[in-house]
Amino acid sequence: MTATYYVQNMLSQVKSAINEQRPKVSTSRTLLLHDNAGPHKARATTQSLRELGIQFLSHPAYSPDLALYDLWLLTILKNRLTGQKFDCIQDLTKAVNSEPRTVPEEEETAVSKSIDFKV
Numbered sequence: 001m002t003a004t005y006y007v008q009n010m011l012s013q014v015k016s017a018i019n020e021q022r023p024k025v026s027t028s029r030t031l032l033l034h035d036n037a038g039p040h041k042a043r044a045t046t047q048s049l050r051e052l053g054i055q056f057l058s059h060p061a062y063s064p065d066l067a068l069y070d071l072w073l074l075t076i077l078k079n080r081l082t083g084q085k086f087d088c089i090q091d092l093t094k095a096v097n098s099e100p101r102t103v104p105e106e107e108e109t110a111v112s113k114s115i116d117f118k119v
Contacts, residue, residue: 003038003044011045032057034058
């Protein structure tokens with residue numbers, strides 16, 4: 001996929017989905033997290049997002065905070081927070097920060113034992 005295709009064909013669908021799922025919230029209050037795929041980082045994409053009024057977060061090229069061990073936690077967070085609506089970024093931050101504390105220690109231990117650390 002090229003940035004041109006992404007901008008011309010996908011971003012309008014993203015905006016429509018945002019408006020459909022959150023009709024009372026403007027796109028200016030929406031944060032979109034993009035990974036480092038070429039079409040997501042392209043100038044045309046970032047410019048189009050700004051024109052649509054969608055704020056976006058850039059994913060760091062390498063983040064020690066997103067180590068292999070931690071990826072399982074992202075799935076847990078996604079599953080537990082899906083469908084919840086937050087009125088402000090502080091409420092979202094509080095929810096994200098409190099969820100990991102509710103994961104049973106046995107589950108965390110099982111995950112750490114199952115990860116293959118071979119390089």
